[in-house]
Amino acid sequence: MHPLNTPVRDWTGLRVWLIGASSGIGAALAQEALQAGARVALSARRAERLQSVADAHPQALVAAFDILDQQAWQQRHEQICAEFGGVDLIVFCAAEYHPERSWEIDAGRAAHTLQTNLGSVYTGLTTVLPAMLERGNGRIAIVASVAGYFGLPNASVYGPSKAALINLAELLYVDLRPRGISVHLINPGFVQTPLTAKNEFSMPALQTPQAAARAIRDGISSGKFEIHFPRRFTLALKLVRWLPYRLRFPLISRLVRT
Incomplete structure (x- = not known):
């Protein structure tokens, strides 16, 4: 089957801007891309x-900034373009997450999460x-989450922000692919990161950041639009997504109680 995006045959010299590269999936993906020969600009606050x-990668560029500072975006972009000559692929991987039920939502914290994850x-x-x-030409990769497939308790703000990113990636593809720009939607399952460490429940099919990074690189290389993993878990969630609400709601309620 023909891929929805232009495949990446060779990462050597690819100019990558990775947002949220200081830990978790972002840091692992940065290492994966650097080892494949890409030139990677690493951005986060720290x-x-x-x-x-x-360290040990001369083709890496540290470009620290606060992603909530709109002026800093332009400054860092100019720095990266001066160093690399442009950006071939930008990966949006920064995220904030607080496990909370609907009655625990704090308005200020919710606004900050939405601004971080979506704004x-x-x-x-x-x-x-x-x-x-x-x-x-160019390439945009947005890291959303399977938490955006449907409403899940404990993801009262995080889930809707990721659902919005899924919607955004879909419309970006329709708008931008005819103009030569590839768009990738990345929907991980549970990955061992500082964010999931906040969870107090059992996380099925938990993956390492390194396994997640390999799946993302393979998906971008093959030109996939949606890159979801691990498939044994994400395919099951996709089936749940298709259930009518009359069946889906009782199923989710039972899972929350277990």
Whole structure:
């Protein structure tokens, strides 16, 4: 079957901007891309964490900034373009998560989570898209989550933010693919990260960040639109997604009680 995006045959020299590269999936994906020969700009707030990822990789560029600072996006983009000559692939991997039921939502914390998970992606898109559209090529990868497939307790703000990213990636593909820009939607299951460490429940099919990074790199390389993993878990969730509400709600309620 023909891939929905242009495959990446060779990562050597690919100019990657990785947002949220200081830990978890982002740090592992940075290492994966660097080892494949890409030039990677590493962004997050903590410069010392980024430097530890960049160590021993001369083609890595530490570009620390706060993704909630709109002016800083443009500054870092200019820095990366001056160093690399442009950005071929931007990966939005930064996220915030607080496990909470609906009656535990804090308005201020919810606003911060939505701005981190969703608002910053819009700022990043408005930063990188003009140059990509001008040259007629580029690649955007958005890390959402299977938590965005349907409403799940304990993900009262995180889940809706990821559902919005799924919607955004779908519309971006329709808009941008005819203009030469590839769009990848990444929906991980449970991955061992500082975010999932907050969970107090059993996480089925838990993966390491390194396994997640390999799945993402393989998916981008093969030109997939949706990259979801581990498939034994994500395919089951996709089936649940298709259930009518009359069947889905009781199933989810039973899972929450177990």
